[in-house]
Amino acid sequence: MCTLKRLIIFLLAGGLLAAGWITYQLNAPVQLPVVPYEFSIKQGSSLTSVANQLTDAGVLDDARLFILLSRMKGLASSVKAGDYEFAEPITPLELLNRITKGDISQSEIKFIEGWTFSQLRQTLDEHPALRHDTVNLSSSEILQLxxxxETAAEGLFFPDTYFFARGSSDTAILKRAYKVMRNHLNTAWGEREPDLPLKNPYQALILASIVEKETGRENDRGMVAAVFVNRLRFNMLLQTDPTVIYGMGDRFDGNLRKKDLLTDQAYNTYTRRGLPPTPIALPGLASIQAALNPAKTDALYFVARGNGQSHFSNNLADHNRAVSKYQKVPNAPPKAAR
Structure with a gap:
């Protein structure tokens, strides 16, 4: 009987020691090969293959113990594919929780207000974490995809920061940015001021893109939008330089000359009435809202003060005096936007 008791005590002690050792191993931070340490789990990977991968990399000491832990917690089939990054030592238990919750590291890409679609595409094509599925596609092919x-890609993608897992398709980013822009535009259209001289949300997007290029000042957006809305109501030329510059494309060398304002082309709002045929840039939400809810004013002109602000005038005489005061350009043609 004493022998049996001793055996039971021995087994219990051994079990406690083993349990203590396992607990220690699972809660002791592992030594990462480098900090930060990054690794990827491919779609369809089993936890056994992941454990072996981490053991081969020197992150785990014992793959079998890690697999046993996952089975004890019922997580053996819950591993999530993706890119993971550890900025500091991590315990096997924490590691298991991260890879079964899908706590992945994310990359990001930023689209900036005022960018053209060409600038957006260049940023997509140069991002090292994306899969470049659209690199050889035309704009029309991308829109179809x-x-x-719409038939033109300009202005259709909302400027924002987009997060994604490494290896995601650039197509997925474009779909998200397009959907976000449509949602913002449709919401703003539904809340627009009544009786605007805009036929549809796309025309609002065009106007918003002009507002975006004309001012970056929050306080001026509503007034700038109002000037263009007022000019549309009176069937006046919009006379805004950014549309001319956009239409010139690669011919624009940084200096806008009088002959450029007089040379007719589809985006020259000095020679053609109404809105240009497409947006000229990515408008942000503030510019969209300004275009659809402009300030209450009779202003028809504005000129840059030189300090980031604009001066607004209701008539050409006042505008010419403002131009003389703030820009001192002799014989300058009357414009809405300068």
């Missing part, structure tokens, strides 16, 4: 109904 993402399910867009």
């Amino acid at each position: 993402i399910g867009a109904t």
Whole structure:
């Protein structure tokens, strides 16, 4: 009987020691090969293959113990594919929780207000974490691929920061940015001021893109939008330099000359009435809202003061005096935007 008791005590002690050792191993931070340490789990990987991968990399000491832990916690089939990054030592238990919750590291890409679609595409094409599925596609092919109904890509993608897992397709980013822009535009259209001289949300997007290029000042957006809305109501030329510059494309060398304002082309709002045929840039939400809810004013002109602000005038005489005061350009043609 004493022998049996001793055996039971021995087994219990051994079990406690083993349990203590396992607990220690699972809660002791592992030594990462480098900090930060990055690794990827491919789609369809089993936890056994992940454990072996981490053991081969020197992150785990014992793959079998890690697999046993996952089975004890019922997580053996819950591993999530993706890119993971550890900025500091991590315990096997924490590691298991991270890879089964899908706590992945994310990359990001930023689209900036005022960018053209060409600038957006260049940023996509140069991003090292994206899969470049659209690099050889035309703009029209991209629009078809993402399910867009428009025929021109300019201005259709909302400027914002987009997070994604490494290896994601650039198509997915474009779809998200397009959908976000449509949602913002449709919401703003539904809340627009009544009786605007705009036929549809796309025309609002065009106007918003002009507002975006004309001012970056929050306080001026509503007034700038109002000037263009007022000019549209009176069937006046919009006379805004950014549309001319956009239409010139690669011919624009940084200096806008009088002959450029007089040379007719589709985006020259000095020679053609109404809105240009497409947006000229990515408008942000503030510019969209300004275009659809402009300030209450009779202003028809504005000129840059030179300090980032604009001076607004209701008539040409006042505008010419403002131009003389703030820009001192002799014989300058009357314009809405300068």
